[in-house]
Amino acid sequence: MSPSSNLPKQVKIVEVGPRDGLQNEKEFVPIDVKVDLINQLSSAGFPNIEAASFVSPKWIPQMAGSDEVMAAITRKPGTIYSALTPNMKGYESALAAKVDEIVIFSAASEAFAQKNINCSITESIERFAPVAKAAKQDGIRIRGSISCSFGCPYEGFVEPAQVAEVVKRMMALGCDEIDIADTIGVGTPGQIAALFEGLFTFAPKQQFSGHFHDTYGQALTNIYAAMQAGVSIFHSSIAGLGGCPYAKGATGNVATEDVLYMLKGLGIETGIDFDATVKIGEYIARATGKTNASRVGKAIAAKMNGRST
Numbered sequence: 191m192s193p194s195s196n197l198p199k200q201v202k203i204v205e206v207g208p209r210d211g212l213q214n215e216k217e218f219v220p221i222d223v224k225v226d227l228i229n230q231l232s233s234a235g236f237p238n239i240e241a242a243s244f245v246s247p248k249w250i251p252q253m254a255g256s257d258e259v260m261a262a263i264t265r266k267p268g269t270i271y272s273a274l275t276p277n278m279k280g281y282e283s284a285l286a287a288k289v290d291e292i293v294i295f296s297a298a299s300e301a302f303a304q305k306n307i308n309c310s311i312t313e314s315i316e317r318f319a320p321v322a323k324a325a326k327q328d329g330i331r332i333r334g335s336i337s338c339s340f341g342c343p344y345e346g347f348v349e350p351a352q353v354a355e356v357v358k359r360m361m362a363l364g365c366d367e368i369d370i371a372d373t374i375g376v377g378t379p380g381q382i383a384a385l386f387e388g389l390f391t392f393a394p395k396q397q398f399s400g401h402f403h404d405t406y407g408q409a410l411t412n413i414y415a416a417m418q419a420g421v422s423i424f425h426s427s428i429a430g431l432g433g434c435p436y437a438k439g440a441t442g443n444v445a446t447e448d449v450l451y452m453l454k455g456l457g458i459e460t461g462i463d464f465d466a467t468v469k470i471g472e473y474i475a476r477a478t479g480k481t482n483a484s485r486v487g488k489a490i491a492a493k494m495n496g497r498s499t
């Protein structure tokens with residue numbers, strides 16, 4: 191049996207750098223840089239880009255101007271441009287901005303829901319109900335995101351049953367896709383496999399994605415474990431940008447370049463231009479004045495530029 195025989199032939203990458211990554215920058219990233227980044231990503235073949243967030247600018251100042259970003263990008267036909275919408279106000283902005291997919295987001299832990307969206311999990315679901323109903327009527331895809339599915343910065347270990355409960359509520363709202371997010375990156379492969387296997391006893395595999403942060407260096411291994419369990423959609427962030435404003439110490443999502451390198455090695459298709467992605471990682475690291483957090487990105491860029499690693 192080949193090592194990859196139980197792995198998917200194809201994986202969908204959801205690039206979350208322009209939102210999950212840039213929302214965490216200290217300095218405001220100019221609109222034209224965001225637009226440039228999104229356009230480069232779509233040109234490189236990314237099928238789904240989390241491009242904007244229609245949340246309160248008092249809570250997340252970095253995402254102010256999301257309407258301008260959406261208006262200025264060059265839409266590539268077939269590319270899904272997603273945006274976060276915590277309530278009807280956010281939904282109306284997202285609709286006006288012509289997003290292809292909205293993201294409603296809650297948590298598996300009560301404390302994190304309170305810190306992040308200022309309400310309980312139950313209240314968040316009640317708040318999302320009219321949003322989801324409107325999106326269905328308007329023919330917009332709905333993605334549900336569940337933070338702290340493996341651990342919470344305030345409550346510690348999170349029981350799989352807590353995640354399953356929120357998944358059921360998200361499914362009842364009509365979500366097309368559900369993200370299982372390891373917001374603080376504490377999950378390990380056995381935990382990842384067990385959680386997904388449990389979820390797949392009542393929900394279809396193709397509806398789930400893994401949103402793994404690399405804080406404890408487990409993200410690639412966790413993606414591998416999730417693929418073995420049957421997941422074929424993963425979120426990643428160019429140059430490993432990101433963190434979480436409400437989870438101290440959380441690093442970025444797993445770096446896109448690292449994920450693509452692993453998938454390429456496994457012969458798994460993504461439809462994304464790898465070399466172009468490395469260049470985009472270098473571009474955004476330069477534009478934000480940060481060190482590229484992708485190990486693969488740094489290694490390949492050094493080769494491309496004739497430097498030694």
Ligand code: HMG
Pocket residue numbers: 210213243244245246247248249250274276277279280281295306307308335336337338371372373401434
């Ligand atoms: P609140 O303060 O309880 O709400 O915030 P409110 O209804 O009382 O409104 C307060 C003010 O915000 C009002 O303005 C509203 O108009 C305004 P004021 O009257 O004071 O001038 N407001 C808005 N403005 C623009 N767009 C909106 C909006 N809604 C209200 N949509 C709320 C509740 C949910 C709005 C707030 O807590 C919020 O925006 N939270 C967002 C937090 C966030 O974006 N966190 C990061 C994203 S989640 C994440 O990164 C995790 C993820 O990546 C997965 C993972 O890794 O775990 C998805």
Ligand code: MG
Pocket residue numbers: 210371373401433434443
């Ligand atoms: Mg995240």
